[in-house]
Amino acid sequence: MTRLALVLLWLLSWLPQSLLSACGRLVGRLLWHFGHERRHVALTNLGLCFPELAEAQKSALARRHFEAFGRSFVERGLLWWGSPQRIHRRVRLVGAERLAALRDRPLILLVPHFVGLDAAWTRLSMEIDMSGIYANQKNPVFNAALYRGRGRFGRPLMLSRQDGMRRGIKAIKAGYPFFYLPDMDYGARDAIFVPFFGVPAATITALSRLARLTGATVLPVIACQTPHGNVIEIGEAWPDFPGTDVEADTRRMNAFIEAAVRRMPEQYFWLHKRFKTRPPGAKRLY
Numbered sequence: 001m002t003r004l005a006l007v008l009l010w011l012l013s014w015l016p017q018s019l020l021s022a023c024g025r026l027v028g029r030l031l032w033h034f035g036h037e038r039r040h041v042a043l044t045n046l047g048l049c050f051p052e053l054a055e056a057q058k059s060a061l062a063r064r065h066f067e068a069f070g071r072s073f074v075e076r077g078l079l080w081w082g083s084p085q086r087i088h089r090r091v092r093l094v095g096a097e098r099l100a101a102l103r104d105r106p107l108i109l110l111v112p113h114f115v116g117l118d119a120a121w122t123r124l125s126m127e128i129d130m131s132g133i134y135a136n137q138k139n140p141v142f143n144a145a146l147y148r149g150r151g152r153f154g155r156p157l158m159l160s161r162q163d164g165m166r167r168g169i170k171a172i173k174a175g176y177p178f179f180y181l182p183d184m185d186y187g188a189r190d191a192i193f194v195p196f197f198g199v200p201a202a203t204i205t206a207l208s209r210l211a212r213l214t215g216a217t218v219l220p221v222i223a224c225q226t227p228h229g230n231v232i233e234i235g236e237a238w239p240d241f242p243g244t245d246v247e248a249d250t251r252r253m254n255a256f257i258e259a260a261v262r263r264m265p266e267q268y269f270w271l272h273k274r275f276k277t278r279p280p281g282a283k284r285l286y
Contacts, residue, residue, distance in 0.1 A: 002141040013077030017090055017229055020078065021071050028070025032063055042066070042270040044285055049197035050265070064266035065115075068225055072115035075230075079122040080149030091123040095234030098219060099127065099177075102237065106216035107177040110207065110238075112257045113184065113269035116223030119230040121150055121179060124221070131157040131171035132179035165206060172214040182207050183257050185276045193279050194251045197258055202277035208249035211242045222260050225267055 012023055032039060042062045050058065078090060109130070111117055124130060134150070137143035151158060157176050159167050172178050185202050193200040211218055220235040242249050261268045275285050 002139055006141070006145055009074065009077035010081050011077075012074055013081050018227075020075060021227070024071025024074035025067040026070070027074055028067035029063075031070055032066040035066075038271045039066075041273055041286060045270045045272075045274055046265075048199050048275060048285070049261075061266055062270070065268070065270050068115045068267050069269075069271065071225065072118065076118055076149065079118055080145065080152065084126065084153075087122060087126065090229035091119045092229065092231045093123055093127070093234070094231055096127065098234050098237065099124075102217055102219065103128070104175075106172050106175075106214045108172065108207065108210060108214075108216045108218050109177055109179050110218050110220045110253070110256075111179055111181050112222065112260055113181055113272065114223045114260075114264070114267045115269060116225050116230045116232075116267065117181065118150075120221055120223040120232045122153065123230075123232050124179070125150075125153040125156055128177055129154045129156060130179045131159060131168065131176035133159050133161050133168065133181075135161050165210070169210065169213055172210065172216050177219075178210070178216070180207065180210070182253060183274075184272055185274050188277050191277070192247055192250060194247065194254055196254045196274070197261075199275055200279050200282075201254065201275055203250050203254060205246050205250050207253050208242045208246045211249075220256065220260075224264060 012020060015023065039062065042065060043058060046053065046058050046062055050061070053061065078086065082090075109124070111120055121130075121132065134147070137146060147158065150156065157171050159171070168178055182204060183196075186204055188202055190206065191202040191204045194203050195201070196203070207218065210216060218238040218241050220238070222233045222235065224231045224233060241252070243252075273286050278284060
């Protein structure tokens with residue numbers, strides 16, 4: 001079944017962008033109707049982060065998110081098998097001069113979990129050799145396809161989550177910009193509770209610690225879906241980071257991500273149980 005799905009992704013990758021996007025939105029609508037657990041997770045997250053929304057507004061936002069997620073999944077075919085010329089046309093890089101200005105310095109690319117993050121990896125890997133952490137997928141066939149797809153351009157250094165941060169530190173010091181996704185709930189280990197949309201969220205402190213250990217500059221990268229493809233926005237390097245306090249640095253990171261989410265809330269990865277780990281004594285949310 002997985003191989004059949006991969007063949008279908010390959011076939012769909014030949015479609016024009018408008019039809020490819022439409023197919024992806026259809027996949028998202030199907031997931032909305034049949035993915036009861038993930039629908040519950042998304043609605044719970046949105047209720048916590050946007051309590052001002054009425055039920056109808058929250059449901060409409062969740063539906064748009066499922067469509068954006070479905071589109072990002074279907075568009076992986078373009079990223080994995082499309083020609084470099086097509087990818088350049090459909091995944092536009094904005095702010096490349098900021099990346100070029102820091103090419104010879106230790107660098108951390110801060111990439112929040114927007115649905116277009118795979119497009120960001122692929123497009124950036126066409127410009128530079130990066131390092132990044134990946135999580136092995138349960139399905140070995142899909143895992144192999146994902147690994148090949150992410151490694152098709154340049155010479156990326158893909159580190160297993162089981163390797164820990166030591167190899168990541170070595171990679172940064174060796175000149176590999178680190179493609180870093182910090183905004184998921186990985187449990188209480190190496191995490192502190194800081195606000196995310198006003199909700200205490202277990203947040204790993206590695207961005208502050210990595211920047212401190214390596215002397216790396218933090219460069220934010222935001223992946224945006226558009227009607228014509230994806231736009232990867234490279235922002236200004238963060239000044240005065242890290243600061244003198246790890247908790248303040250981590251709060252700053254969450255505040256930055258929250259501001260980016262408010263720009264395009266339907267594109268943030270609401271299917272993840274972001275608030276699964278709770279402060280002592282707090283009730284479960286999912």
